[in-house]
Amino acid sequence: EVQLVESGGSLVEPGGSLRLSCQAFGFNIRSTPNFRNTAFSWVRQAPGKKLEWVSAIVPDGTRGYYADFAKGRFTISKDNAKSMLYLDLKNLKPEDTALYYCIQDPPDRRFLPPPTSPGTQVTVSS
Numbered sequence: 001e002v003q004l005v006e007s008g009g010s011l012v013e014p015g016g017s018l019r020l021s022c023q024a025f026g027f028n029i030r031s032t033p034n035f036r037n038t039a040f041s042w043v044r045q046a047p048g049k050k051l052e053w054v055s056a057i058v059p060d061g062t063r064g065y066y067a068d069f070a071k072g073r074f075t076i077s078k079d080n081a082k083s084m085l086y087l088d089l090k091n092l093k094p095e096d097t098a099l100y101y102c103i104q105d106p107p108d109r110r111f112l113p114p115p116t117s118p119g120t121q122v123t124v125s126s
Contacts, residue, residue, distance in 0.1 A: 002026040004085075004102050009120030016092050020120055022085040022102035036060075036080045039105035042087045043112055044098035044122075053109045054100070055087060069095075092124045 008020040020042070027035040041056040054074065056065045061078035075088040085102050100122055101115035 002104075004117040006100060006102055006117060006120040009100060009122045011123045011125065012092055013126050014093060014124055016124070018089045018092065018122060020087040020089065020100055020122070022087075022117075024083040024085070027083060035083045040078065040085050041103050041105045041109065042076060042085075042100060043103055043115065044096075044100045045119075046095075046098040049098075051112045051114070052098075053112060056105045056109070057085070089122070092122070094124045096122060097124050098122060 003025040005023045005025070006020060008018060010018060012018055024035050037059045039056060039059050042054040043051055044054050045051045052067070054067055054070050055076040057063070057076045057078050061080060064076040066074060073089065073091045077086045077088070078084070087100070089096065099119040101117055101119045103113065103115055106113055
């Protein structure tokens with residue numbers, strides 16, 4: 001069974017930076033799909049709001065895609081050797097406050113599956 005565990009969230013002041021990490025467990029390198037041939041997304045959910053797609057990365061890690069609010073501030077990356085996914089957050093704003101999750105990239109990002117991982121809390125406040 002595949003499990004994803006996020007970490008790196010924290011309380012940070014506006015304008016600050018964070019690196020979120022996501023460790024994948026349970027992928028069998030000899031099977032398909034495995035971590036190396038899987039695309040992933042970061043999504044987030046702010047209190048009282050719907051789950052929101054943030055960013056996605058292709059399986060080989062060479063290209064990322066971003067929601068408009070994330071462009072120029074967030075950077076997604078993937079380390080296939082370590083089964084790790086990252087999201088670097090810069091110039092954080094109070095509206096970035098949310099629980100951030102990593103998920104396997106869904107077929108249609110308009111319909112996000114409910115995360116099954118714990119998420120990591122990012123709070124942007126002075």
